[in-house]
Amino acid sequence: MHKLPFSFYQNHDVLLLAQQLLGKQLFTFKDGQLTGGTIVETEAYHGVTDKASHAYGGRFTNRTQTMYQAGGISYVYLCYGIHSLFNIVTASQDTPHAILIRGIEPVTGIDIMLQRRRMPKLKPNLTAGPGALSQALGIDRSLNAKDLTGEELWIADSGIFFPADQVVSGPRIGVDYAGDHALLPWRFYVKGNPYVSKPHI
């Protein structure tokens, strides 16, 4: 289990990190249960200059303060009153870059994930989509601002590498409110992987 080191998250190139995270594995260990999967879809959020980012314009609130901490921790927030969305905080302190994990391919603890999702059998929507994968992994806001090199929540280098011709970039999902920034190609995903989320039509 090769946990990514603190230094990995300190890079200021959040677009590069969002691509490098494809193929890494996200794990949780909750209630004595290990669950995890391979990251196949990410979105980069570029700190204070990104209109789609919660930290746009330097907005610093009780919620967004997590993003301003040094990279290597989680940022989990509640969306639509229902879904806990999991992000990775990157860069150094006071640079609020973050990467939203939108899809993972389940690897470990699939039966536990099925229970948490109340699904009878494995289908892509077990972990395709940010709300879905959080539920499958047992991630909620109690896991906000957690150290990603810790024992509860971490990311490992599995040795999986997707070559550039298997990685696609495109506009981010659900950020129409961001005006011209909604079209930036800051979503990255593995071509053809069934655990990549479907854009909301």
Place this chain on the structure above:
DNA sequence: GTGCGGATGAACT
């Protein structure tokens, strides 16, 4: 204090 709407998903027609 109040009101609006959201980095979604599922169940509908």
Place this chain on the structure above:
DNA sequence: GTTCATCCGCACT
């Protein structure tokens, strides 16, 4: 394609 669940974060009439 449309609707709705569900509630906190945020800005400010």
